[in-house]
Amino acid sequence: MEEVRLIEIKEEIHSDNTVKAKQLRDSLSKNKTFLLNLMSSPGAGKTTTILKTLEIIGDKLRSSVIEADIDSMVDAEKIAAKGIHAVQLRTGGFCHLDASMVEKGLEGMNLKDFDLVIIENVGNLVCPAEFDTGAIKNVMILSVPEGDDKPLKYPLMFTVCDVLLVNKIDYLSLSDFDIDAMKERVLNLNPKIRIFEISSKTGEGVQAWADWLTNEVKQFTAQ
Amino acid sequence: MHELQVTESILNIALKHAPADKVKKIVAIHLNIGELSDLENEWIQQYFDYLSKNTLAEGAKLVIERIPIRLKCDSCQNEFEIKRDEIKNIKCRQCGNKKCSLIAGRDYFIKNMEVI
Numbered sequence: 001m002e003e004v005r006l007i008e009i010k011e012e013i014h015s016d017n018t019v020k021a022k023q024l025r026d027s028l029s030k031n032k033t034f035l036l037n038l039m040s041s042p043g044a045g046k047t048t049t050i051l052k053t054l055e056i057i058g059d060k061l062r063s064s065v066i067e068a069d070i071d072s073m074v075d076a077e078k079i080a081a082k083g084i085h086a087v088q089l090r091t092g093g094f095c096h097l098d099a100s101m102v103e104k105g106l107e108g109m110n111l112k113d114f115d116l117v118i119i120e121n122v123g124n125l126v127c128p129a130e131f132d133t134g135a136i137k138n139v140m141i142l143s144v145p146e147g148d149d150k151p152l153k154y155p156l157m158f159t160v161c162d163v164l165l166v167n168k169i170d171y172l173s174l175s176d177f178d179i180d181a182m183k184e185r186v187l188n189l190n191p192k193i194r195i196f197e198i199s200s201k202t203g204e205g206v207q208a209w210a211d212w213l214t215n216e217v218k219q220f221t222a223q
Numbered sequence: 224m225h226e227l228q229v230t231e232s233i234l235n236i237a238l239k240h241a242p243a244d245k246v247k248k249i250v251a252i253h254l255n256i257g258e259l260s261d262l263e264n265e266w267i268q269q270y271f272d273y274l275s276k277n278t279l280a281e282g283a284k285l286v287i288e289r290i291p292i293r294l295k296c297d298s299c300q301n302e303f304e305i306k307r308d309e310i311k312n313i314k315c316r317q318c319g320n321k322k323c324s325l326i327a328g329r330d331y332f333i334k335n336m337e338v339i
Contacts, residue, residue: 002339004250009240013232013254013331095225126261127225130331152311156259159325184321188313191297191322 024134031111037135042123096127292328
């Protein structure tokens with residue numbers, strides 16, 4: 001019988017991605033480009049929120065959008081139709097984006113030409129939470145029709161985000177969504193998270209979020 | 224859902240630490256995975272069995288130790304562990320404060336491996 005030996009490894013499973021994400025962040029800092037990773041479940045309103053937000057920001061920032069989709073160009077076409085620079089990234093079945101996929105999306109553009117790049121991640125509250133994309137800030141959307149129990153079901157997503165956008169608040173009166181209970185659950189998981197209540201359809205609340213984002217980008221690019 | 228990619232990373236890291244002239248076979252790989260992760264043990268093993276065919280790691284058993292969710296109270300600095308289903312009602316065990324920060328539970332770590 002051969003002797004079994006133990007080899008110490010002590011390595012992060014995602015170490016390759018973590019290294020790549022750090023390199024990406026360094027390059028973004030050098031080029032003064034603020035990368036925002038936007039995550040949510042499918043149908044929470046990522047594309048609509050991006051459009052409304054960039055409409056308000058207007059020419060205060062030079063913006064671009066990277067659209068990640070499993071296999072379609074629908075979202076990128078919607079963004080480009082509004083005259084906004086958009087890159088489509090087909091994930092080919094992948095349920096999330098990682099740093100090397102984001103790097104590929106950024107390859108085609110000159111970072112110096114953009115102050116803000118928004119990544120629209122794959123619609124999914126599970127996998128994208130596990131992978132560092134190299135973004136400067138992580139933002140998620142939870143929409144009212146999804147229910148106030150989502151922080152209990154997908155806790156990791158709520159712990160990795162800097163900002164929570166509660167979208168479709170125009171549906172609040174039609175639903176039993178308890179916004180105070182939801183906020184308490186989220187703040188329990190992540191006391192530092194910023195919460196904005198918005199409706200990307202009516203525009204309610206989007207100004208405050210867009211102002212916050214503009215300010216963050218300006219601070220970042222002024223460094 | 225992304226178990227396949229995670230499993231591929233585990234395999235690559237294990238093989239990197241197993242020089243062919245010193246290791247005949249990888250018998251087991253010990254992993255620390257946080258309770259907050261949604262990875263399913265059973266699926267990781269199935270994918271691993273598939274991906275590791277014809278490598279030194281073929282037939283290796285993945286031994287997964289789940290790392291408990293650990294919080295630190297923002298007020299009294301007390302550190303304590305909670306179960307995943309206690310997440311809906313986080314409260315410091317010492318002072319009752321509700322504002323606590325996560326300090327462990329998101330781990331994704333390969334500890335060591337058994338080889339012959």
